[in-house]
Amino acid sequence: MTRPLTVIGLMSGTSLDGVDAAVIRTDGERVFAHGPSFELPYPSELRQRTRDLLDRASELDAHDPELLSVERALTLHHVETVQTLRARAEMPIDLLGFHGQTIFHAPAQHRTWQIGDAALLSRETGLAVVHDFRSADVAAGGEGAPLAPCYHAALLHDAPRPVAVLNIGGVANVTFIDRDGTIIACDTGPGNALLDDWALRHTGRSCDVNGNLARAGRVDRDILERLLAHPYFQRPAPKSLDRLSFAMALDAVRNLSPEDGAATLTAFTVQAIARTSLPHRPEVWFVCGGGRHNPMFMEGLRHTLQASVEPVEALGWNGDALEAECFGYLAVRALRGLPLSSPLITGAPSSISGGRLTCSGLHPIPQWLGDFER
Numbered sequence: 001m002t003r004p005l006t007v008i009g010l011m012s013g014t015s016l017d018g019v020d021a022a023v024i025r026t027d028g029e030r031v032f033a034h035g036p037s038f039e040l041p042y043p044s045e046l047r048q049r050t051r052d053l054l055d056r057a058s059e060l061d062a063h064d065p066e067l068l069s070v071e072r073a074l075t076l077h078h079v080e081t082v083q084t085l086r087a088r089a090e091m092p093i094d095l096l097g098f099h100g101q102t103i104f105h106a107p108a109q110h111r112t113w114q115i116g117d118a119a120l121l122s123r124e125t126g127l128a129v130v131h132d133f134r135s136a137d138v139a140a141g142g143e144g145a146p147l148a149p150c151y152h153a154a155l156l157h158d159a160p161r162p163v164a165v166l167n168i169g170g171v172a173n174v175t176f177i178d179r180d181g182t183i184i185a186c187d188t189g190p191g192n193a194l195l196d197d198w199a200l201r202h203t204g205r206s207c208d209v210n211g212n213l214a215r216a217g218r219v220d221r222d223i224l225e226r227l228l229a230h231p232y233f234q235r236p237a238p239k240s241l242d243r244l245s246f247a248m249a250l251d252a253v254r255n256l257s258p259e260d261g262a263a264t265l266t267a268f269t270v271q272a273i274a275r276t277s278l279p280h281r282p283e284v285w286f287v288c289g290g291g292r293h294n295p296m297f298m299e300g301l302r303h304t305l306q307a308s309v310e311p312v313e314a315l316g317w318n319g320d321a322l323e324a325e326c327f328g329y330l331a332v333r334a335l336r337g338l339p340l341s342s343p344l345i346t347g348a349p350s351s352i353s354g355g356r357l358t359c360s361g362l363h364p365i366p367q368w369l370g371d372f373e374r
């Protein structure tokens with residue numbers, strides 16, 4: 001039997017709001033325990049510098065001084081997150097699963113780019129680090145995202161089916177598990193990112209807190225229909241998005257009032273989710289990610305999907321920590337050479353593993369790592 005490991009998973013998502021970290025104990029197949037979790041928000045200056053990098057990421061040179069400076073600052077923010085969580089966890093940690101920050105995602109060009117210095121993280125924490133989860137899938141011709149479905153499936157083994165887990169992060173993505181266990185997944189469209197950018201521009205706050213701006217506005221139906229005419233919504237799964245894939249929506253609503261713009265962008269996220277083509281109607285949609293804290297998304301989804309829509313807390317899960325837990329789980333799967341994705345999830349030609357191990361902070365290398373040699 002493979003030894004279970006205690007792992008800290010680390011996720012810095014497309015919302016650019018901060019680092020989520022969570023402890024789980026897993027052998028990469030079963031999850032034995034969930035430990036504490038913690039989020040360390042980015043200072044607004046670092047969030048803005050990262051946001052600015054995204055705009056020029058497609059042309060960025062890997063040695064760009066600002067890129068390297070942001071990468072170092074983001075990594076040190078991860079180090080601080082790990083040290084804080086470690087102190088709270090009061091248990092020895094074996095491994096880190098480090099997603100990094102996606103700054104560019106274009107699977108059609110065989111490119112996906114997560115920044116973050118795994119060697120620095122390993123040196124500063126003295127822990128082994130698994131990172132670079134998406135490249136192998138993209139290199140094999142897959143979308144490289146979403147990767148959470150395999151973790152959702154591990155947690156949902158005895159839930160009623162068909163069932164959907166919907167993550168509303170910066171981008172939104174769904175995992176659908178059919179009656180026979182078949183998993184279908186994709187990014188559905190925008191999540192919070194457009195609304196965050198709009199709210200920042202018009203209110204100076206980093207998001208539309210509790211949907212208050214959108215609630216006071218009216219949806220512009222013409223603009224909404226135009227946005228939903230985007231070919232992405234006709235494409236079947238598997239499919240995935242970059243944070244900026246729908247940046248033109250901000251341009252489309254630019255002449256609306258702050259309230260009407262927020263209402264229209266909120267409806268765009270909801271309607272994009274509802275248009276996702278699934279083989280059967282899920283019995284329940286369980287929602288995770290920061291978007292579930294926005295009642296305008298939750299109410300809009302209940303109304304549009306005409307189905308039960310619950311936060312994942314209804315399953316006893318922690319919807320703010322789920323993605324971080326996921327990268328802890330995937331880190332152990334990667335060490336064991338187990339698949340992180342499958343053809344129906346990312347479109348890769350076969351189920352393939354991924355991730356890379358960095359141990360620059362370990363002297364000597366612990367013996368148990370030898371058990372995982374692939």
Ligand SMILES: Nc1ncnc2c1ncn2[C@@H]1O[C@H](COP(=O)(O)OP(=O)(O)OP(=O)(O)O)[C@@H](O)[C@H]1O
Pocket residue numbers: 011012013014015016017020167168169170171192193196206207208209210211288289290291293294295323
């Ligand atoms: N009370 C709230 N009201 C409105 N929006 C909220 C609230 N709380 C959180 N959010 C939204 O949730 C976002 C953070 O979500 P989350 O942490 O899931 O993003 P992420 O980790 O970047 O996700 P992903 O990797 O899936 O893109 C914030 O940027 C904000 O838009």
Ligand SMILES: CC(=O)N[C@H]1[C@@H]2OC[C@@H](O2)[C@@H](O)[C@@H]1O[C@H](C)C(=O)O
Pocket residue numbers: 013014102105112144145146147148149169170171172173187240241323
């Ligand atoms: C390229 C990339 O970082 N994609 C993220 C992003 O954020 C949400 C959505 O777009 C999803 O596809 C993915 O993250 C989650 C954790 C995933 O891989 O499942």
